[in-house]
Amino acid sequence: MSVLVVAEQLQGRVRDVTYELVSAARELGGPVAVAAIGADPASLDVAHEGVDEVVHVRVEQEEFENDVYQAALESLVAARSPDVVLLGFTVNSMGYAGAVAAKLDLGFASDVFAVARDGDSLVATRSFYGAKVHGEVEFPPGRPVLLLLRPTVWAPATAGGSPTVTDHAIAPVVSRARHKEFHEAAKGDVDISTADFLLSIGRGIGERENIAMFEELAEKLGATLAVSRPIVDAGWMTNARQVGQSGKTVKPKVYLAFGISGAVQHLAGMKTSETIIAVNTDPEAAIFDVAHYGAVADLFDVAEELAKLV
Amino acid sequence: MDPDYLDTALNEWDACATEEAIQIRERLGEGEVVVVTVGDEDSEAALRRCLAMGADRAIRVDGTPVDPVSTARALAGVVAAESPDLVLAGVQSSDSVQGSTGVALAELVDLPRVAVVTKVDWSGSGPATVDRELEGGLVDVVEVDTPALLTIQTGINQPRYANLRAIKQAEQVEIAVVPAETGEPGYRVWRMFTPPRGEGAELLNGSTAQVAQRIVEIVRERLA
């Protein structure tokens, strides 16, 4: 099953999701080609383990513009007829993937977190109804399938492949939506609902006096401190930092939970976090049901070790 | 899927898109906000909420496509016929999280588009300047020709509430209904299942020092 991965880059750096796409592509068999689109495609580090071919698409624009990527991908699909095209389910991909699918009448699904081959056809798994159910979807036969894969699901392919390199030329693209500049998003007050990295503590920390240690740890790690309801109930923190049904719903990239057992009210507020790491002494704690990584360990010991490392 | 267990409501992205449209109309001091959705009669509740917020007119495309490309096809006829100066869509729906319908629609009606917009600056004619917030907090400022389609991210505004009178008045408004042309879907769902409990918690074993080391690695990897 031939797979074309479109590399995602920002300011000349290839984003991790690209390597995850390579791993997913490998699972489908391959051969795996990675399209590097940019003003200087050769500078993009995409030759990772499992990549058979790197396709350089030279364009005028330094940064992502959706008309450019659309034109490049349409041209690549026309020229190479891959069985599958993989993109990350990212802000950039959302700018053009749907358009390419509509224009070329491709099989198409987004936010896919599992793919499998079923003979010659492809089955993708995604969530429906607010992630209450999962659904397996299949695609119209005889045409390429374009999938946007959920980031962080696949382990990134490691560096060190030795693919062949080809060039694919496209005509200059007149962009109707033009990149002007980048700037950092404004950082407001503590808002746990927009933080990328939450260090969240619960009843397991035991004593009010222990909060300080986690505050320090959060600062060292560059995380925002969040709490579960018992901490607010105990009056140790205000509810501005409370995660859960009666607090705030959060969806950070990383949710690192210390001593949180995972009451339903809490899980409702954080279970869609991209990566959940839970440290708890109780192996039965419900938080392990939603966590991606779990450690059954003394949370103070782990916290101390963490503080040493950063 | 028993429909009795489903509640339909205007999702937060579409509420923000509607609010942004109303704010643009208010800023410009003129214009008309038309809301359109594709769905069965139940979906009119969402349109009526938009009307109660202050939209001027509502159209329902009668059909129940599931995938984003078919949904976009169903909407394309109305958008082409209305030929608006600006088309706003929510980034995604809260139930399906496709994130692609708006952009597919833009393609079908041949409009420039920007996805995941967090700020709109437009004088009513000529190019608009919009922000896209990328993963990691970097903002991409984009100049887009108009007419254009923008998919609107939550947080761009605080959608206004509709008071009971407006809700009651919106109930009386007649909603135009047009048939859907959807074509072939981009996918078919062949099986649905409830997510297995406790899937995927990979246990971090070893000494606490090793556990901590792994946590740091995972965090660095995920935040990179």
Added chain:
Amino acid sequence: MARNPKHDVLFEPIQIGPKTMKNRFYQIPHCNGFGSERPLSQAYFRAMKAEGGYAACCTEYCSISPESDDTHRVSARIWDDGDIRNLSIMCDMLHEHGALAACELWYGGPHAPCMESRCVPRGPSQIPSDFEYLTYAREMDKDDIREVQQLYVDAAKRARTAGFDIVYVYGSHSYLPQQFLTPYYNKRTDEYGGSFENRARFWRETIEQVKDAVGHDCAIAVRMSTDMFMGEAGTQLERDCLPFVELVDDMVDVWDINVSGISEWGEDATPSRFYPSGRMLPWQAAVKAVSKKPVLGVGRWTNPDLMVDAISSGKLDIIATCRPSISDPFLPKKIDEGRLDDIRECIGCNICISRWEIGGPPLICTQNATAGEEYRRGWHPERFEPAANADNDVLVVGAGPAGMECAMILGKRGMRRVHLVEAQDDMGGIMRWIPQLPGLGEWARVVNYRKIQIDKLRNVEFIADTKLDAQGVKEYGAEIVIVATGAYWATDGLNGATHDTIPGADASLPHVLTPEQIMVEGKEAPGERVVIVDNDGYYMGVSLAEKLATEGKTVTILTPMGHIAPYMHFTLEAPNMHRRLHSLGVEIVPYQMPTKIEAGGVTAAHVYDVDGHARTFEADATVLVTQRRSNEALFRELKDAVGLEALKAEGVEALYRIGDCEAPRLTADAIFSGHRLAREIDTENPAVPLPFKRERRVPDDVSLERDLEELRERRDREAVPA
């Protein structure tokens, strides 16, 4: 939803003597103000918990004889056939739900004032009560001991006749059997005093006799305090209690283990201000370690994970709850059905207990407005009749405790649309900041529970950040408008003592502060020294004192009352609150009414000083905790300025107000007010509560019957012509 398998252990049956509890949930003895003389209120109240899944429910303390009469407080009584009949209603209703009925046989000794019976109680020694004024017992001789033990036996037989499955020989809270065990009460030199064997003799013999009398088909429960926190004088775990458990374990079917004596029983019924859930586990576990019988114990359990932990770790066999069962009688059922987010968790405020301590009134609950209303108003905590006027839209202005409760119940009653509109950015009203006071964090559960429920109700919409004026309300489009705008602390020193403002009290000045200014607006008290003027009498003044003293201020509390925060005696918070303020160096000056407030201090007069001598307290800041006033501007404007006619022209059919906006009272009252209006929104005049059923005595002597019509006619006939 289904029960989480990890909670399965809570639903395993357990044998206690000749009886079987169907699960591990037990409602511990607790007062409700109904006793034996409001038998239907009593029965409906306990049965609600059985319906909610409790496997056994107990009476409150149940007096075995007129010698043990706790009037003015209300206990149950099982003195005679009439009491048997009345309490049998409770037993029958519990049995209908598959629950066991328990009776806590009580003899108070010197603690029983006997104000109704005028009997003389008997006790181990003649020392007056440490809990009551002017209450003495007669020192028991051997005949007295035999007679009192017979009172237990006779009462146990009556309890069995009434239908009780579990009969207590109740000792803890410093009542008679424990008095014998405790040197503090027992000064005897005969074989009932002195050595452990002697001190244990009365209780051992009584258990033996009760067991002989009813033990063949009633389980025998013993409730014991395992630490009275009195040093050598009180009962001690190692010295007295564990040996006692070993001594009588064979005769006892279930142990009910707690701590404290009666004079500081807040160490047992712990306010959340001072203790978290499960604080007595070490003592309960110690008994469990030496007993072969099931051990039950309270711990203000609301979290099933902690309950499971207590059982799995071998510390308890049965989860006993008192306050959490008042706050949510359906606690077991909700755990069983996996509906954990529907649990209405106890906040540990002890407002329920305050009613018993006051003596007389039925219990109330901050969280559960239906507590105590099961019979007299016919309210069910989980079932709601669709409103007859459900086709109306309702606007509730203000999402504090009353507004949240009202909107939630209206939603559950199926009103077409309920809009709960709040000026601030979230729900909660005063309960957003009160839980920020020291120790009151759990009070935030008032908001948590309602927020989660409201979120589930599709017909209730919460609208934040929207301050409606009268015009906005008028044109909102609701048929029913409910104003719930709360109250504020007086900024001018207006108070219930002088019924006047205090000269110089002006919270717009930097040195004069109100509770909201400190807690919500972040206004800082200037300087080092703060005087708090407390005319309120509950938690606000002392909580602010604790907060400010902890932050390093030198704090003085002036109050015209004889005590600061007298209501906290009723909630059992007073002793530890006093300890805390004392250790923080807070100075308390009673009987002082401020007459003038200035930048440099407060001038006050002793309330009983006829010459009006003033005293000056130097201070850099003064905090006014004098009284609250309703935020009624919006209501007044709607009713008076806009007028009901003009509102009607806009489609507003009815205008009500609830909660602190009507009168600033307890949070329990505010929530009740919102609940009551929602329950009665479809009555003829919802503004006026429907009458409730009163279990008053109607004379059964035929000659005393009265025909009202005849009475009216007679008065008319006899009337002096106008």
